[in-house]
Amino acid sequence: MMKGVIKQKLYSWSIKYLVDIMGRRQTMMEKYKQQMKAFRKKKMKLDNTPFLPVDGNVYVMNSLDPTKKIKAEVTKTRTKQHREIIENLACPVCGNPMGWDKAWEAFICVKHGKKAIYEIVEE
Numbered sequence: 001m002m003k004g005v006i007k008q009k010l011y012s013w014s015i016k017y018l019v020d021i022m023g024r025r026q027t028m029m030e031k032y033k034q035q036m037k038a039f040r041k042k043k044m045k046l047d048n049t050p051f052l053p054v055d056g057n058v059y060v061m062n063s064l065d066p067t068k069k070i071k072a073e074v075t076k077t078r079t080k081q082h083r084e085i086i087e088n089l090a091c092p093v094c095g096n097p098m099g100w101d102k103a104w105e106a107f108i109c110v111k112h113g114k115k116a117i118y119e120i121v122e123e
């Protein structure tokens with residue numbers, strides 16, 4: 001009789017403990033997920049597209065051959081926060097309009113042979 005009561009008590013205590021732990025773990029997971037979501041959102045918003053210089057002259061360098069500075073032709077711009085940003089640059093090799101790659105922080109052309117990465121350089 002006594003044994004039965006103790007067993008039951010232990011059982012209910014451990015269940016309660018487990019539920020408590022699981023609940024806490026779940027709230028931690030929820031918190032983490034929310035933070036990650038907010039972080040990703042913030043990162044997505046971050047636009048590092050380069051601004052068009054005042055004189056309009058843009059120079060690039062091929063990442064694989066960073067010895068030559070090449071003057072690039074701006075083919076498309078867009079206004080952001082009252083400033084012009086470069087949307088497309090003509091590829092110095094094939095003339096293909098290159099788009100900005102946020103991750104590479106460069107303009108990328110995939111139209112001629114292997115992928116070419118052009119970084120903007122200061123004049």
Ligand SMILES: [Zn+2]
Nearest residue numbers: 091094109112
């Ligand atoms: Zn090209």
